[in-house]
Each structure stands twice: as C-alpha cells, then as structure tokens.
Amino acid sequence: MILEKEFYERETITVARQLIGKKLTRKIKNTKLTGIITETEAYRGKDDSASHAATNLTKRNSIMFGPAGMSYVYFTYGMYFMLNVIAKSKKQNAGAVLIRGIYPQDGIEIMIKNRGMKDINNITNGPGKLTIAMNISMKENNLDLTKKSSIYISEGITPKKINKLPRIGISKAVDKKWNFSINSKDYF
DNA sequence: GCTCCGATGTACT
DNA sequence: GTACATCGGAGCA
Numbered sequence: 001m002i003l004e005k006e007f008y009e010r011e012t013i014t015v016a017r018q019l020i021g022k023k024l025t026r027k028i029k030n031t032k033l034t035g036i037i038t039e040t041e042a043y044r045g046k047d048d049s050a051s052h053a054a055t056n057l058t059k060r061n062s063i064m065f066g067p068a069g070m071s072y073v074y075f076t077y078g079m080y081f082m083l084n085v086i087a088k089s090k091k092q093n094a095g096a097v098l099i100r101g102i103y104p105q106d107g108i109e110i111m112i113k114n115r116g117m118k119d120i121n122n123i124t125n126g127p128g129k130l131t132i133a134m135n136i137s138m139k140e141n142n143l144d145l146t147k148k149s150s151i152y153i154s155e156g157i158t159p160k161k162i163n164k165l166p167r168i169g170i171s172k173a174v175d176k177k178w179n180f181s182i183n184s185k186d187y188f
Numbered sequence: 189g190c191t192c193c194g195a196t197g198t199a200c201t
Numbered sequence: 202g203t204a205c206a207t208c209g210g211a212g213c214a
Contacts, residue, residue, distance in 0.1 A: 041206070050206075060199065077207045078196025084206090098206060117209095128207045169206050190214075201203080 002154045005146045008068035008087045012095035015087035016042035017164075017180045023156035024102055026134040027149070033111055033134050035102030035124055036156050039181040041167050043084070045094035049172040053094035063142055064094040071151060072096050073131070073141040080128030081137050085145055085153070100168070100179070101125045103187050104133075121184070160186045 003022065008015055019040050026033040043051040045064070052074070053064040063072045064086060072084040088095030102124045104111055111133035115123040124130040131137070136151070145152050165179045 043206070052206080055200095058199075074206090075197065076205060078198080078205090080196095080207050082206060100206085126207070167206070171204090190212100192212085193210095195208095197205105199203105199205090 002146060002148060002152050003069075005067075005069045008085060008146070009089065010087070011089045012044050012087045012092065012097060013042040013178055015085075016040045016097040016178065017162060019085070019097055019099070019153070020162050020180050020182055021157045021159040023105070023154045024099065024134075024151070025154065026136065026151050028135060031107055031110060033107035034105040035130070035134075036105060036187060037099060037101070037153075038103050038125070038184075038187070039099075039101035039179070041098040041100055041180070042087075042178040043096050043098060045088070045092050048176070050167065050170040050174075050176075051094070051096075053096075054172075061094070064096050066142075069144060069146040071140055071143045071145055073136060073138055075138065077128075081131040082127045083131055083136055083140075098127060099130065100127045101181070102130050103184075157188065 019037050022037050024035050045053045052061040068086050070086045083099045084096040087097045112118050115133050124133045159182045163181045164177050167179045
C-alpha cells in the first residue's frame with residue numbers, strides 16, 4: 001500500500017521516525033528499483049535553524065512550504081542531489097524529511113551499475129549515494145509521492161529498534177536529535 | 189579501522 | 202566571496 005497524504009500531514013519528526021522501514025520505489029520505464037528506508041532526518045520550519053526553511057521563502061525552498069507528500073530534491077556540494085519528502089502538520093509553516101539511506105531490494109544490479117561499486121552495503125547508504133543509484137535529479141523535484149508515479153513510498157517492514165541521533169553534516173541546531181536509523185541486523 | 193582533503197554548482201551575504 | 206543536509210581516495214594504523 002502506498003502511504004497516503006495523511007501520513008505526511010503530521011509533525012515532521014513523527015513522520016521521519018515512521019518512515020524508517022518503509023519501502024521506497026523508483027520506476028524508470030519498465031524497471032523498478034526499490035529499497036527499505038534505513039535512515040531519515042527531520043527538518044522543520046522557522047523554529048529549526050538548520051533547515052532550508054529557517055529563513056523566508058526562496059526559490060529553492062518554496063516546496064518545503066507547500067503541500068505534504070511532495071518530493072523536494074535539491075543540489076548540494078556541487079555534485080550531489082538530496083531526496084526529501086514534505087512532511088508537516090497543519091500548525092507548521094514548513095517541514096521535510098531527508099531520506100539519508102536505504103537498503104536495496106529490487107533492481108540491485110542496476111543500482112550497482114549506476115554507482116560503479118559492487119558492495120551492496122555501500123551503494124545506497126548515504127543521501128548523495130542513493131540519488132545516484134536511483135537516478136534521481138532535479139527532474140524528480142516536486143512530484144507527488146502518494147501517487148503511483150516514478151517515485152513513491154509504500155508499507156515495508158516493522159523495525160525492531162530505531163536509533164535516535166543528532167543530525168549529520170550540519171553546523172546549527174546540533175543539539176536536536178532528529179536523525180533516525182536502523183542497524184543492518186534489524187533490516188529483516 | 190581511522191582522519192584529512194579536494195571536487196564541484198548554487199544560493200545567499 | 203563563502204558556506205553548504207557529501208563522497209571517495211590517499212595516507213596511515
């Protein structure tokens with residue numbers, strides 16, 4: 001079952017935690033690439049100084065202020081794309097969940113080819129890595145992930161234990177533990 | 189296993 | 202100009 005819009009219309013941190021273990025599907029023509037989400041991070045609105053939406057609405061971050069369940073893809077460090085899902089309650093002005101890692105399920109051979117590496121544990125375990133493996137770029141920005149289109153998220157596994165850690169790669173609001181992940185032994 | 193560092197484009201000051 | 206929600210390779214252990 002594809003997750004419905006209501007799933008994303010809740011507090012960003014709640015959605016980030018509950019996305020762990022869900023199945024991410026990327027469809028390219030007739031091929032299907034899937035993986036179990038193993039790591040996420042919550043980014044809120046003006047109350048979160050590390051978020052793109054901490055300041056006013058700009059061209060890049062405008063999607064974070066829009067409807068929940070849409071994709072937000074942006075380009076960073078001159079060479080990497082990041083995949084986010086808009087998730088926010090009615091009370092929040094903005095919010096998104098960064099998909100930081102997945103564990104490959106279907107189309108593993110294609111993802112290995114896209115990445116040019118063959119270690120299955122090293123092809124989609126980072127936000128820049130998984131977008132390369134799944135061929136995600138700005139073309140996939142602002143898509144409706146609650147519909148069966150080229151990217152969607154559906155029910156997956158029920159994680160045994162979810163880790164809660166500070167977010168990675170940021171310099172502001174480092175005290176907030178809004179990074180969620182599962183260990184490899186708990187994937188199945 | 190670790191730490192260090194360059195690559196590279198865009199938004200924003 | 203500078204910072205950036207990153208990665209892989211080099212060097213060392």
